[in-house]
Amino acid sequence: MIPGKFCFIFIFICCSFVTTSVVGQTLEVVNDDELLELFRTENYVLVLFSLKDCEKCKLYEETLIQIREELVDALSAWVVKVDGSNLVHIYDPTKEPALIMFRHGVPLLVPELEAMDYDLLLDILLNNRDPVVKELDDHSFEHLTQASTGATTGDWFIQFYSSDSIECQRLQARWETVGAKLKNRMNVARINRHGAGSMIARRFSVSQSPTFILIRRGALYKYTSSEYTIDSFIKFIEEDYKYTVKGEIPLPKSPLDDFVHLCFDMLRENPLIWKLGLAGLSLMLLGLAALRGGSKSKEHKLKKKSSKSSSKKSK
Structure with missing residues (x-):
């Protein structure tokens, strides 16, 4: 009986010690400047965007402490938190806590779990250690999607974005999460409609950022929700x-059609250009009209002078 009691007490003390040590640990706290430096220098950074005196944030932190060592061993990842960051709204429009995994600078918004399951969270992070969303451009689009030939390369969910769009910047972490959730089911991609994917954007008549299309079994579906x-x-x-x-x-546009569409887009997106052009054309027409009027007046004077001289001779 005595050895059994001692054994039970020993196990209880050990468990209490482990629990106390885990609860007593905290994540390293960094500020926004230090966080940006980590993005630039480290391949993997897991960030808890937190708030002070937030009970849910504490639960997130305790969960991350449980898996921190495995993330360090597997990815050499930094696991940190930042309180009251100004950066969180770039990656997640909701309030803290928010959990973002940066893989080579590309953010992944970790979806909120109903229960902070250590194994499930670790599985999500390790299975998405590399960015999922493919970057397409004018040269790679047709080769990878085979959209116009109808070949079976799978379905494609594509976001047209532009670098100057704040909404597109805020979408990147969420779009990576969409790609992670749809992995092995369909391809998720992005196209810079003002950059390397401008011809594809004109082909699909994309004029706004962001714009989303689904290419599924040879058909096109547009995501129209806001x-x-x-x-x-x-x-x-x-x-x-x-x-x-x-x-x-x-179908892909001919070079001439694409050029015409390009000119149309430039005029539509830059109204000052066509306004200045219209003003210049108006001034040119007015100038031509003035010159024509002047030449007619001069011709009329010459005719009048000629008629006077001829009348004098007749006398």
């Missing part, structure tokens, strides 16, 4: 696309 949440994107892929207009995938 709700840019992870759940709304997934719901569109799984159900809502069925209730949108099914369109045809446009």
